Amino acid sequence: MKKLVLYCSIDGNTDAVARAIAKEVDADLARLVRVKRVKGFGFFNNLKLRSEVMRKKKPDIFPFKWDPRDYDLIYIGTPVWYDSYNPVYNTLFNVIKIYDRKIALFSTGMNEEGKALTKLSNDWLKESVLLGTKHCIEPIWEDEESQTEAILADMASWAKGIADTAEKMIEEEELERRKTIYKF
Numbered sequence: 073m074k075k076l077v078l079y080c081s082i083d084g085n086t087d088a089v090a091r092a093i094a095k096e097v098d099a100d101l102a103r104l105v106r107v108k109r110v111k112g113f114g115f116f117n118n119l120k121l122r123s124e125v126m127r128k129k130k131p132d133i134f135p136f137k138w139d140p141r142d143y144d145l146i147y148i149g150t151p152v153w154y155d156s157y158n159p160v161y162n163t164l165f166n167v168i169k170i171y172d173r174k175i176a177l178f179s180t181g182m183n184e185e186g187k188a189l190t191k192l193s194n195d196w197l198k199e200s201v202l203l204g205t206k207h208c209i210e211p212i213w214e215d216e217e218s219q220t221e222a223i224l225a226d227m228a229s230w231a232k233g234i235a236d237t238a239e240k241m242i243e244e245e246e247l248e249r250r251k252t253i254y255k256f
């Protein structure tokens with residue numbers, strides 16, 4: 073079963089989770105990177121970024137090489153921005169449709185889980201099989217290294233559970249497919 077961890081990250085929290093997941097389940101990593109860097113979070117920049125999220129803008133992203141059709145299971149990760157997902161996903165999903173794939177969504181944020189992942193799934197991923205969602209608080213800004221490690225381990229263990237479920241589903245689907253072949 074081929075797995076991809078697709079994510080974006082500005083300050084490194086979602087990146088740390090993405091890497092922990094990819095290591096645990098042996099997945100490829102694909103990071104979406106904005107062409108125009110986010111320059112600080114002062115008052116005016118905050119207004120601009122909020123408007124990007126609210127108006128579902130499509131910031132330019134650098135080209136990427138991966139193709140969702142090459143993967144059976146895709147983990148999709150985002151930092152929470154104004155209780156929503158990062159707008160780079162508007163850019164991506166406007167040109168690439170991920171459908172009929174097994175997916176799992178994760179997020180990092182400064183608060184407990186909100187609506188970001190539900191919004192991402194409702195806006196762009198309705199045609200895929202959602203196996204689970206998980207959120208964590210900014211892992212790399214914990215005071216103790218052990219706390220960072222504990223959060224990353226928890227996210228990795230969730231990802232392993234998702235991979236096991238996907239594997240079982242694929243086995244069952246294959247059995248069903250064979251039954252159909254023998255029937256006709």
Ligand SMILES: Cc1cc2nc3c(=O)[nH]c(=O)nc-3n(C[C@H](O)[C@H](O)[C@H](O)COP(=O)(O)O)c2cc1C
Pocket residue numbers: 080081082083084085086087113118121150151152153154155156180181182183184209210211
């Ligand atoms: C523009 C902006 C808006 C944010 N809005 C929220 C929010 O609504 N809720 C929340 O919990 N965290 C919010 N955060 C905090 C980020 O979600 C959090 O720091 C996240 O871990 C950053 O991920 P990254 O380090 O991978 O970029 C916001 C951060 C930024 C920069």
